[in-house]
Amino acid sequence: MEATASARYLRGSAQKARLVVDMIRGKDVNKALAILRYSSKRASNLIEKCVRSAIANANEAAEKANVAIDPDDLWVKTAYVDRGPTKNRRRVRPAPQGRAYREQRHFCHVTILLSNDERPAPGVKGKTAVDADAKPAKLAESKGRRRGGAAAAPRAKRVAPKKEAAGATEKKETGAKKAGSKTKRGSKKAAKTDE
Numbered sequence: 001m002e003a004t005a006s007a008r009y010l011r012g013s014a015q016k017a018r019l020v021v022d023m024i025r026g027k028d029v030n031k032a033l034a035i036l037r038y039s040s041k042r043a044s045n046l047i048e049k050c051v052r053s054a055i056a057n058a059n060e061a062a063e064k065a066n067v068a069i070d071p072d073d074l075w076v077k078t079a080y081v082d083r084g085p086t087k088n089r090r091r092v093r094p095a096p097q098g099r100a101y102r103e104q105r106h107f108c109h110v111t112i113l114l115s116n117d118e119r120p121a122p123g124v125k126g127k128t129a130v131d132a133d134a135k136p137a138k139l140a141e142s143k144g145r146r147r148g149g150a151a152a153a154p155r156a157k158r159v160a161p162k163k164e165a166a167g168a169t170e171k172k173e174t175g176a177k178k179a180g181s182k183t184k185r186g187s188k189k190a191a192k193t194d195e
Contacts, residue, residue, distance in 0.1 A: 001069060002077065003058030006111040007050040013106040014083040017043040021079045029055060029074040029114065047110055054114045069116055078113035
C-alpha cells in the first residue's frame with residue numbers, strides 16, 4: 001500500500017530542500033524522522049511535517065480499505081522537490097553607494113510517497129538482478145558524444161602519420177615560394193639581380 005503527501009509553497013529554494021530530501025530517500029520512516037529531527041537545515045522542519053502527513057494518509061487509506069498496516073513498516077519510496085513561483089516574492093536589498101540589489105525569494109513544493117511493499121535489493125536501484133548486468137542504453141549512447149565541463153579536459157593532440165606530414169610540409173614550402181615570387185618586392189629583387 002502506498003500513500004502520498006505533498007507540501008506546497010514552502011519557503012526556501014528547491015535546491016536547498018533537495019539536500020534534505022536526498023538524505024531520507026529510501027530510508028525507514030522512523031529513521032527518516034530521526035534524520036529530519038536532528039538535521040540543522042531549515043527545510044527539515046517543513047519536510048518532517050510532510051512525512052508525518054504521509055504517515056497519517058497511509059493510516060487513513062488502510063482504514064478505508066479495511067486493511068491493517070504497521071506504520072513502522074513504511075519506508076520512503078519516492079521523495080522529490082519541485083520549484084515554486086517567485087512572482088510577488090521579489091525584494092530589494094540595499095547595496096553600497098546608494099544602489100539596490102534585486103533578490104528573488106523562492107518557494108518550493110515537496111512530494112513524499114511512502115510504501116510498505118518490499119524494497120528492491122540494496123545493490124540494485126529499481127531494477128531486477130537480470131537488468132542490473134545489462135548496460136543502460138543511455139550510457140552506451142553517451143560514450144560517443146563529447147562532454148563539456150571537467151570531462152572535456154585537454155587531450156593529447158593527434159599527430160598525422162609521418163608520410164603524410166612530410167608531404168604536407170613540402171607542399172606548404174613550394175606554395176610559399178610561388179607566392180613570394182609574385183609579390184612586388186620579389187619582382188623588384190628579381191629585376192635588380194637581372195641588371
